[in-house]
Amino acid sequence: MFIPAIKHTLQGALSVALLMVSSASFVQAADEKRNVILIIGDGMDDQQITIARNYLKGANGRLLLDAMALRSTSHILTVEDAVSSSPVYVADSANSATSMATGQITSIGRIATSAGEDKDIITIAELAKAAGFSTGVVSSASVTDATPASFIAHVISRDCENPTRMSVAGDNPSWVNAELCKTDRVDNGGAGSIAQQIALGSTDVVLGGGMKHFQPRGADSDKTLLKMAQDNGYQLVTNAAELMSNKSSGKLLGLFSEHTMPTRLRGEDGRIAERPLPSLLYNISSDLGSVVLPESMRCEENPDYAGMTSIKQMTDAAIKHLSTKADRGFFLMVESASIDKASHKRNACGSIGELAQLEEALASAQKFAADHPNTLILVTADHGQAAQLIPNPKAGQAFYTPGHIARITTPEGQIMAINYATTEAHSEKHTGTNVPLFANIEGQGRVPSMVTQPEIFNIMSAYLGLIP
Amino acid sequence: MFIPAIKHTLQGALSVALLMVSSASFVQAADEKRNVILIIGDGMDDQQITIARNYLKGANGRLLLDAMALRSTSHILTVEDAVSSSPVYVADSANSATSMATGQITSIGRIATSAGEDKDIITIAELAKAAGFSTGVVSSASVTDATPASFIAHVISRDCENPTRMSVAGDNPSWVNAELCKTDRVDNGGAGSIAQQIALGSTDVVLGGGMKHFQPRGADSDKTLLKMAQDNGYQLVTNAAELMSNKSSGKLLGLFSEHTMPTRLRGEDGRIAERPLPSLLYNISSDLGSVVLPESMRCEENPDYAGMTSIKQMTDAAIKHLSTKADRGFFLMVESASIDKASHKRNACGSIGELAQLEEALASAQKFAADHPNTLILVTADHGQAAQLIPNPKAGQAFYTPGHIARITTPEGQIMAINYATTEAHSEKHTGTNVPLFANIEGQGRVPSMVTQPEIFNIMSAYLGLIP
Numbered sequence: 053m054f055i056p057a058i059k060h061t062l063q064g065a066l067s068v069a070l071l072m073v074s075s076a077s078f079v080q081a082a083d084e085k086r087n088v089i090l091i092i093g094d095g096m097d098d099q100q101i102t103i104a105r106n107y108l109k110g111a112n113g114r115l116l117l118d119a120m121a122l123r124s125t126s127h128i129l130t131v132e133d134a135v136s137s138s139p140v141y142v143a144d145s146a147n148s149a150t151s152m153a154t155g156q157i158t159s160i161g162r163i164a165t166s167a168g169e170d171k172d173i174i175t176i177a178e179l180a181k182a183a184g185f186s187t188g189v190v191s192s193a194s195v196t197d198a199t200p201a202s203f204i205a206h207v208i209s210r211d212c213e214n215p216t217r218m219s220v221a222g223d224n225p226s227w228v229n230a231e232l233c234k235t236d237r238v239d240n241g242g243a244g245s246i247a248q249q250i251a252l253g254s255t256d257v258v259l260g261g262g263m264k265h266f267q268p269r270g271a272d273s274d275k276t277l278l279k280m281a282q283d284n285g286y287q288l289v290t291n292a293a294e295l296m297s298n299k300s301s302g303k304l305l306g307l308f309s310e311h312t313m314p315t316r317l318r319g320e321d322g323r324i325a326e327r328p329l330p331s332l333l334y335n336i337s338s339d340l341g342s343v344v345l346p347e348s349m350r351c352e353e354n355p356d357y358a359g360m361t362s363i364k365q366m367t368d369a370a371i372k373h374l375s376t377k378a379d380r381g382f383f384l385m386v387e388s389a390s391i392d393k394a395s396h397k398r399n400a401c402g403s404i405g406e407l408a409q410l411e412e413a414l415a416s417a418q419k420f421a422a423d424h425p426n427t428l429i430l431v432t433a434d435h436g437q438a439a440q441l442i443p444n445p446k447a448g449q450a451f452y453t454p455g456h457i458a459r460i461t462t463p464e465g466q467i468m469a470i471n472y473a474t475t476e477a478h479s480e481k482h483t484g485t486n487v488p489l490f491a492n493i494e495g496q497g498r499v500p501s502m503v504t505q506p507e508i509f510n511i512m513s514a515y516l517g518l519i520p
Numbered sequence: 521m522f523i524p525a526i527k528h529t530l531q532g533a534l535s536v537a538l539l540m541v542s543s544a545s546f547v548q549a550a551d552e553k554r555n556v557i558l559i560i561g562d563g564m565d566d567q568q569i570t571i572a573r574n575y576l577k578g579a580n581g582r583l584l585l586d587a588m589a590l591r592s593t594s595h596i597l598t599v600e601d602a603v604s605s606s607p608v609y610v611a612d613s614a615n616s617a618t619s620m621a622t623g624q625i626t627s628i629g630r631i632a633t634s635a636g637e638d639k640d641i642i643t644i645a646e647l648a649k650a651a652g653f654s655t656g657v658v659s660s661a662s663v664t665d666a667t668p669a670s671f672i673a674h675v676i677s678r679d680c681e682n683p684t685r686m687s688v689a690g691d692n693p694s695w696v697n698a699e700l701c702k703t704d705r706v707d708n709g710g711a712g713s714i715a716q717q718i719a720l721g722s723t724d725v726v727l728g729g730g731m732k733h734f735q736p737r738g739a740d741s742d743k744t745l746l747k748m749a750q751d752n753g754y755q756l757v758t759n760a761a762e763l764m765s766n767k768s769s770g771k772l773l774g775l776f777s778e779h780t781m782p783t784r785l786r787g788e789d790g791r792i793a794e795r796p797l798p799s800l801l802y803n804i805s806s807d808l809g810s811v812v813l814p815e816s817m818r819c820e821e822n823p824d825y826a827g828m829t830s831i832k833q834m835t836d837a838a839i840k841h842l843s844t845k846a847d848r849g850f851f852l853m854v855e856s857a858s859i860d861k862a863s864h865k866r867n868a869c870g871s872i873g874e875l876a877q878l879e880e881a882l883a884s885a886q887k888f889a890a891d892h893p894n895t896l897i898l899v900t901a902d903h904g905q906a907a908q909l910i911p912n913p914k915a916g917q918a919f920y921t922p923g924h925i926a927r928i929t930t931p932e933g934q935i936m937a938i939n940y941a942t943t944e945a946h947s948e949k950h951t952g953t954n955v956p957l958f959a960n961i962e963g964q965g966r967v968p969s970m971v972t973q974p975e976i977f978n979i980m981s982a983y984l985g986l987i988p
């Protein structure tokens with residue numbers, strides 16, 4: 053399938069999308085609604101799933117994921133920005149979400165723009181919207197974060213989240229490369245930051261964290277992005293009560309935390325993985341000294357999570373809103389973001405709690421699909437993460453990780469040892485492993501035993517009849 | 521399904537197997553042959569598969585594995601030996617092969633014996649043999665190693681490979697716990713070492729490494745185990761030419777190397793993963809110094825592999841031998857052992873070459889199944905391994921692994937960085953991740969989207985009509 057890439061203008065992209073769609077012969081009858089719910093567990097590779105299963109269900113237990121009708125695997129591809137034919141073997145959330153959202157491979161950090169040429173690439177949410185579907189994104193990260201952004205915005209770099217981050221004079225974290233955002237600035241003829249594109253966009257439901265990205269004034273405007281969003285027809289909700297009681301049938305913007313939402317679980321007393329401590333004598337000979345491993349710990353409720361809107365609540369609200377409103381059906385992307393973010397921080401319990409939230413969102417999707425069988429549910433990850441389930445050393449066994457280890461006491465009373473050892477730096481690294489892809493029964497005959505990430509776009513687009 | 525466990529005697533176990541099978545109502549018609557080919561990539565988790573795919577086929581390539589009709593996942597279970605209800609989250613090849621061979625969970629190190637009680641557990645090879653199928657095992661490890669042994673022998677510990685290893689006075693490697701083998705010694709009423717059980721056994725085809733385990737004299741015998749095997753009807757072959765030209769229809773024992781067969785590939789000049797070297801100044805501040813990463817390298821032919829019999833040659837010979845001979849069909853287990861063994865040694869190229877060999881064996885199995893459609897092919901791993909595909913640091917990026925890294929230049933000219941960081945000890949550790957399970961089209965309706973390892977036994981047994 054050919055998807056045209058158009059420089060910079062979302063409007064231009066949408067015009068072409070409308071053109072494409074109006075000329076398409078749809079697969080399904082016009083009066084038969086079809087829905088796609090794509091659930092992305094950020095960093096949710098098989099290590100993360102196994103760790104979460106052992107903790108949440110026990111070694112003999114099953115997750116909802118495990119009972120899905122189909123299991124496939126997704127191969128992750130990214131490329132050098134300068135030489136788009138040169139593969140890079142480990143991806144990030146921006147390029148990998150872009151692949152799923154657009155069907156095209158791009159380079160690391162890009163949000164629905166092409167490697168090298170920097171052209172906007174139409175996303176499935178835009179195609180679906182233009183074809184008469186409702187669309188939504190839900191995330192436990194900021195709604196401007198790489199995964200949700202790749203479905204509803206187009207910028208050269210995930211760093212360009214809000215107007216301040218696009219300004220070299222802005223008060224930004226050291227890792228933000230504002231210079232890179234120049235090409236997307238409004239005063240350069242671009243569509244502005246991710247937050248600005250969301251505020252001025254047409255996505256029906258946008259729910260997640262990231263309030264702080266909507267508080268700056270819009271580029272070329274004396275209004276905040278929040279106000280711009282409201283002027284553009286968005287109803288704003290900021291907590292679970294408002295979300296659940298919202299009766300508006302118009303566009304809905306829910307921002308429930310300043311940035312990433314806190315994880316539901318954390319390590320005992322906030323502990324994360326720690327370094328084993330070999331004694332000085334041990335460094336001379338393993339016969340002379342010993343290694344002190346971090347104490348085992350349980351996972352506990354994260355006090356920062358108290359009162360937070362859950363991924364399930366957001367998913368329920370999004371499904372309700374989209375399903376009552378749509379004429380042809382809907383496309384919804386739900387991201388459980390902190391499987392990855394907690395793993396970067398070596399916070400095993402954080403990842404486990406976030407995967408538990410993904411399971412709840414999946415249950416909501418399955419409940420809807422039970423009543424609406426023309427609903428394709430896909431669950432996948434965007435890339436692998438650092439965490440490894442390794443043997444828990446027994447008394448007298450001296451081996452130990454060169455990295456950090458979390459020794460989690462599971463509810464069944466055994467110790468699960470989780471290793472983080474991809475880097476000496478502050479933040480653990482992604483891995484390049486294939487990741488799981490699950491589908492409900494609607495995936496039968498549509499999801500082969502292996503896909504690449506762009507093929508996920510193809511499967512979803514074909515299901516909604518968006519492919520001419 | 522209930523499989524009785526019988527203390528110590530293979531003879532006893534087989535009698536019960538015969539009893540069970542003779543009273544069973546077989547699923548298939550008696551005149552319709554059925555075959556199972558189980559291919560086990562030892563340690564072949566998704567990291568290993570992705571790494572091998574990138575190297576062997578390129579980032580956009582596909583392995584034969586990827587094109588198999590069905591992809592499922594296998595959850596690995598093991599238990600404490602003392603408290604068999606207590607799960608242990610990371611397994612070894614002995615207990616996991618036992619689960620697949622017998623349908624029962626056991627503790628680490630055990631070969632087809634039960635946790636705690638130490639009772640022999642009937643294997644699928646024994647059940648199949650008793651029911652009139654031919655049986656074979658092929659491995660690139662010693663045929664006495666944990667994976668093949670678990671299908672055709674019963675001992676308390678994988679260490680009990682040969683009569684010397686069962687003797688506390690034996691000249692044994694330091695890691696061998698001969699004391700533990702006491703219960704299986706012939707002079708204690710046991711069936712003796714793994715090699716002795718193979719020599720005196722009835723498996724039709726046994727091919728692999730491990731000649732050295734058959735050179736000692738048998739327990740209670742003045743003959744070597746090799747001689748005992750020949751007296752028991754085994755034709756002995758020791759190189760590929762003998763294997764290919766063998767016309768005997770009797771039992772076949774092929775021993776092609778002293779112990780584990782060498783891997784086909786190795787790192788350039790024999791290099792394996794190495795430690796990054798931060799400068800002294802870097803240890804004070806990452807702004808002051810730098811980190812020297814190991815030079816990138818290609819994989820090259822391993823000179824030790826020259827003249828070695830390949831897994832494909834062994835598989836072809838086994839299939840030919842079993843398929844011409846059987847009355848009801850055959851059960852064949854093929855192990856590609858050194859995906860794991862090379863990963864223990866941080867030898868990424870070794871694992872890649874071994875996975876290439878697994879692909880060739882799969883091609884042989886598929887070729888046979890194309891002409892013999894009543895052939896179920898399953899491919900899986902026994903457990904995860906240490907290797908992780910991580911980002912290759914670019915110029916100026918300072919992050920580096922606390923462990924060892926191999927930076928492999930792929931045929932497509934990019935660098936693939938493979939991290940080994942589960943331990944400071946000599947040998948990298950297994951991981952507890954779920955592993956892939958692939959099936960050919962015969963798996964349709966038989967292999968669900970997730971299994972536990974004992975369920976692999978159930979699937980194979982049901983296919984062969986061995987389950988009453």
